[in-house]
Amino acid sequence: MEDDPVLAYHQASKHAPYRYAPGPGYLDWANQPDPFRRFPGTAQELLPLAHGCSDPPFVTLWQQRTLPPQPLHAGSLSYLLAYSLGLAVWKLYGQNRWALRCHPSSGNLHPIEANLLAADPFAGVLHYSARDHLLERRWQPSQPAHWRSLFPPGCFAIALSLVHQRESWKYGLRSYRYCQLNLGHAAAAVAFAAAALGWQTAIAWQLGDQKLATMAGLQEWSSVEKEHPGLLLTLSTQTHPPAFSWSALAESVAQHPFLDQPSPLAAQKLPVWPGIDAVSSACHKADGGCFAGEEKSVWPPLTPSSCTLSAATLLRGRRSGQAYDPRPVLSQASFFRILDRLLPRAGLPPWDLLPEAARVHPVLLVHRVADLPPGRYLLLRDPQQLALWQTLLPADTAWQPVAAAPAHLPLFLLKEEPCAEQAALISCQQEIAADGFFSLALLADFAQGLAKGAWGYRALHWEAGIIGQVLYLAAEEEGVRGTGIGCFFDDLFHQWLGVTDNRLQTIYHFTIGMPIADQRIQTTHPYAHLPKERLDYQPA
Ligand SMILES: Cc1cc2nc3c(=O)[nH]c(=O)nc-3n(C[C@H](O)[C@H](O)[C@H](O)COP(=O)(O)O)c2cc1C
Numbered sequence: 431m432e433d434d435p436v437l438a439y440h441q442a443s444k445h446a447p448y449r450y451a452p453g454p455g456y457l458d459w460a461n462q463p464d465p466f467r468r469f470p471g472t473a474q475e476l477l478p479l480a481h482g483c484s485d486p487p488f489v490t491l492w493q494q495r496t497l498p499p500q501p502l503h504a505g506s507l508s509y510l511l512a513y514s515l516g517l518a519v520w521k522l523y524g525q526n527r528w529a530l531r532c533h534p535s536s537g538n539l540h541p542i543e544a545n546l547l548a549a550d551p552f553a554g555v556l557h558y559s560a561r562d563h564l565l566e567r568r569w570q571p572s573q574p575a576h577w578r579s580l581f582p583p584g585c586f587a588i589a590l591s592l593v594h595q596r597e598s599w600k601y602g603l604r605s606y607r608y609c610q611l612n613l614g615h616a617a618a619a620v621a622f623a624a625a626a627l628g629w630q631t632a633i634a635w636q637l638g639d640q641k642l643a644t645m646a647g648l649q650e651w652s653s654v655e656k657e658h659p660g661l662l663l664t665l666s667t668q669t670h671p672p673a674f675s676w677s678a679l680a681e682s683v684a685q686h687p688f689l690d691q692p693s694p695l696a697a698q699k700l701p702v703w704p705g706i707d708a709v710s711s712a713c714h715k716a717d718g719g720c721f722a723g724e725e726k727s728v729w730p731p732l733t734p735s736s737c738t739l740s741a742a743t744l745l746r747g748r749r750s751g752q753a754y755d756p757r758p759v760l761s762q763a764s765f766f767r768i769l770d771r772l773l774p775r776a777g778l779p780p781w782d783l784l785p786e787a788a789r790v791h792p793v794l795l796v797h798r799v800a801d802l803p804p805g806r807y808l809l810l811r812d813p814q815q816l817a818l819w820q821t822l823l824p825a826d827t828a829w830q831p832v833a834a835a836p837a838h839l840p841l842f843l844l845k846e847e848p849c850a851e852q853a854a855l856i857s858c859q860q861e862i863a864a865d866g867f868f869s870l871a872l873l874a875d876f877a878q879g880l881a882k883g884a885w886g887y888r889a890l891h892w893e894a895g896i897i898g899q900v901l902y903l904a905a906e907e908e909g910v911r912g913t914g915i916g917c918f919f920d921d922l923f924h925q926w927l928g929v930t931d932n933r934l935q936t937i938y939h940f941t942i943g944m945p946i947a948d949q950r951i952q953t954t955h956p957y958a959h960l961p962k963e964r965l966d967y968q969p970a
Pocket residue numbers: 530531532533534535536537538608611612615748749750751752860862913914915916917
């Protein structure tokens with residue numbers, strides 16, 4: 431593994447019992463990174479919290495394109511951003527007050543910044559400030575008519591970038607992986623909020639990092655932390671995804687530079703991790719180099735749940751469980767519905783983000799699901815991979831299809847055994863993995879994923895993050911809760927599963943259970959700190 435810089439990074443960033451991946455060793459609270467970047471001096475476009483859009487039931491998002499597209503205007507853009515990248519709630523405990531967002535983030539450190547590229551309703555490149563729900567005008571076209579001509583009607587883009595140092599401040603070398611997982615979560619969060627508006631979202635897979643950096647104004651600021659290209663989301667209110675000319679957009683932006691300077695993120699510039707810079711360079715994505723669409727499995731429509739929450743309520747209400755009750759049992763129907771939502775159905779959010787067949791598959795550690803023996807299971811998200819996976823897992827694997835599951839669900843019992851203790855141990859001794867109804871490990875096929883180049887390492891983590899976001903929302907839909915788990919003992923899990931071939935690597939863990947609320951923590955509305963006239967509710 432060590433000859434390849436990406437695989438060497440992956441190996442070096444593994445946690446093992448008594449040997450965690452290199453980290454800072456302590457938390458430098460005096461130099462804690464600010465999760466909110468601002469561009470002082472830029473003109474602001476306030477987004478209306480009273481967005482005026484219809485808010486459909488969340489369950490309609492799982493039906494094929496049934497929602498009429500809402501027109502693109504400041505209100506619909508506000509809905510999109512508020513319920514994907516916006517604040518979800520403020521939490522208060524003693525003297526501490528912190529904001530959570532609609533999309534999760536390892537350590538709530540939020541490495542992602544978002545820049546809107548649009549002709550309508552605002553022309554130019556505008557940074558989204560989640561804290562104040564406004565756009566900062568960073569770049570304006572000098573030739574508005576030409577700029578406008580570059581955007582097909584009803585289409586715009588959102589560039590997601592990463593401040594690695596926000597995560598490495600706490601998690602050190604391993605945090606590059608977390609940054610990429612966070613990107614997957616955020617991309618899926620945007621795709622879901624867009625779907626509630628009847629819009630489509632895609633990832634601009636043809637676009638290279640260089641052009642993305644140009645278009646989003648990611649420059650080498652001498653006194654503040656650098657932003658690294660993440661991915662570009664293209665959105666469309668039309669029935670077909672937009673076809674942009676990236677070269678023309680990048681050329682247009684490059685014609686006159688961004689002159690803005692963001693505010694610093696910490697009292698002193700945050701330390702750089704050379705190992706992260708090295709893997710980031712190795713994973714550089716050039717333009718093009720994309721894949722022909724693969725033939726994907728076709729799945730029957732999803733079974734509806736009885737959830738009655740609106741899309742906005744569910745998307746904003748998504749939370750990570752901090753502790754789970756180890757007693758309740760999950761119904762089989764809920765369990766199968768959650769798993770069914772992980773099958774990459776074409777035309778449904780967020781699966782249209784991923785043009786390739788599934789590369790990432792969950793191994794489930796089932797603890798308490800009604801009438802299902804505890805044990806290890808596999809949901810093969812692409813059944814065409816079955817023969818391959820049978821060669822990769824140990825010869826004594828049961829491969830028993832789960833008879834009670836819907837016929838189309840490629841769910842296999844691999845081995846019947848109690849595995850709660852093992853689940854906690856593997857997840858860095860975190861009890862949440864044992865106390866949930868089930869936990870899971872997302873196993874990625876590195877041979878397939880990296881065949882398109884080293885940047886495929888990033889794409890595998892995006893896929894895992896996208897799956898994680900679906901798990902979070904599917905759990906909420908069933909009235910239970912999920913938690914992403916980035917801290918796990920990689921090779922201990924591989925050994926437990928009996929996987930010896932390095933091509934299969936676990937890249938993200940997750941748990942779903944019945945949450946225990948922490949009564950000591952108070953909550954307030956996410957935008958209670960804004961001036962009264964901007965609020966869409968009457969403060970008490
Ligand atoms: C990539 C990733 C890794 C995470 N790892 C862990 C973990 O190991 N343990 C844990 O308790 N929570 C973990 N979380 C959950 C975060 O702590 C949580 O998202 C964050 O505190 C914000 O809370 P929220 O999800 O309720 O908005 C992880 C989240 C993400 C996205």
